[in-house]
Amino acid sequence: MHIKMVVLAVALFVILSSCAVECWNTNSEMERLRCEQTTLHQQQDALAQMRLGCHQDRAKKEVGTNILTYGAVDEEDDSLHVSEEDSRKQGDPCFHYTVLDQAWRATNTTTSYKRCDRNVKWNGWYRLFYNGKSIQMPERCVPVDKCGTNSPLWLAGPHPKRRDGIVTRNVCGHWKKDCCAFKSTPIQVKKCLGNYYVYKFTQPTSCRLAYCADINTLVCGRCRRNQSCVSQDKINWRCKTKKRILSNPQIHFFASYPGQLTGKVNRIKYSKVLVNMGRAFNRGTGVFTAPVKGVYQFFFSTQTANTNLKTDLWLVVNGYWVAVSHTHVFRPSTVGNLSTYMTFLRKGAVVYVTHNSGRSWANGSSMTITFGGSLLAQWK
Structure with missing residues (x-):
């Protein structure tokens, strides 16, 4: 496109230059005016050709990427533009597919004329739509005579996750109360950014078989980047927000009890909390609850000054007494003790x-x- 513009610009410059010389050499005022009008018309024609060339190039570009107009790119994330260009260069099927928007393929459609996908010349990757809305293949057995055919083809396996890349899945056709009476040729499937799938369809093993589009998955096309389309019965689908996983959570706490304790105290409520990163320690109950699975280290201490008196503090993990901080004063003095304990805890474990x-x-x-205590290493 840039080369065409340069050529047209040079041609325009030559025309204007030649006409300007001719007009300058003309003696008659009338002839000079006529020459300037001719120059103006030539200039307009040249500019029109330049605009036409630009529009044609833009149209060709849009035709070549019209498959992207169905939401292949999430407009809310500007950082995707670079990865999109990289994907196009690498021939990513998420950006190079054919739209397959045929209402008769829906799982709720029954027609008198039965289709046969064996007669279709499948070529490359396809994305399923229903009346312009993104849809996907069913993962469950579809009743006979649905999807515009006798034996509907459904995906005999779960759709992949994005990290799985391109996977191969078996396809089954329902017939005579057998959900997999026809074991058709396997197809390839890939999940794309934007909660949609592309399929590399192949010719079925026999006729009167056709690929289905699950009408129940219409909601999946509305899921955001931070959501996944989930279903328990493979019929009713919903968008579920993905849980945010902390890569390296910082869990540290340190608390003290500014008073005296005598005899049996089942659970010390350390009211003075100086550090509570991750907010896993509860000031009101004195209990630490492990927010993630991993290796933790704890410490606890006591101080006593009563002669011939034994003082014991125990660290309790999930109801088990696991470590003690013990003091015993034999003469008038004060004695303190600090104990530490390291252990592996699952998420939700309680320590006090x-x-x-x-x-x-x-x-x-x-x-x-x-x-006090800290998370030393998270176990994923």
């Missing part, structure tokens, strides 16, 4: 500290009755 016996003391600044 119990005061089993003795007497512990602390104040607002001593930090002698403490409880």
Whole structure:
């Protein structure tokens, strides 16, 4: 297109230059005016040709990519333009497919004239539509005489995820109460960005078989990039927002009890929380709940000053007493103890500290009755 514009621009320059010289050499005022009018007409014609060339090139480009007008690119994500160009260069079928919008293929359609996809010359990849709306093949057995044929073809396997790339799936045809009476030639399937699928259809093994378009999956074309189309019965579909998974969650907490504890305290409620990254520690209950599966390390401490008195604090994990912080004072003095414990926890595991016996003391600044922990490594 740029070369054509340059050529036309040069031609226009030559025409104007020659006419300008001729007009300059004309003695008569009338002839000079007539020459200038001729130059103006030639200029308009040249500009019209340039515009026509631009429109033709643009039209050719649109015709070559008209398959993208059905939402192959999510307009909400500008970062997709680069990957889109890369995909086109690599021949990604998500951007190079044929639209297959035939209402008779719908799973709720019955016609007197029975179609046969064996007579179709399948070539390349196809995307299913129903009245201009994106749709996909059924993953369940379709009743006989639906989809405009005798034996409807359905996908005998789940649709792939995007990370699976291009996969091969078997295709079955329902006939005489046998959902897979006809085991047709396998096809290739790929999931594309934008919650739609493309299929590389092949000729079925026999006639009066046709590929189906599941009318129940119309909702799938409305799912956003952060949603997936899910169904429990493969009939009723809905858009479900994908859960955001933390790649490297930061889980740390440190709390203290600024007071005295005596005797049996089933669960210490550490009211002074200094660090609570990830908000997995509950100030009101004194319980830490593991937000992800992984390896955790905990520490807890006590301080006592009563002669001949034993003080025990236990770390409790999912109801099991797993580690103790023990002190025993034999003479008038004060003794403290800090214990640590490392373990593997599943998501939802609960951890707390119990005061089993003795007497512990602390104040607002001593930090002698403490409880803390961190996630060391997440297990995916």
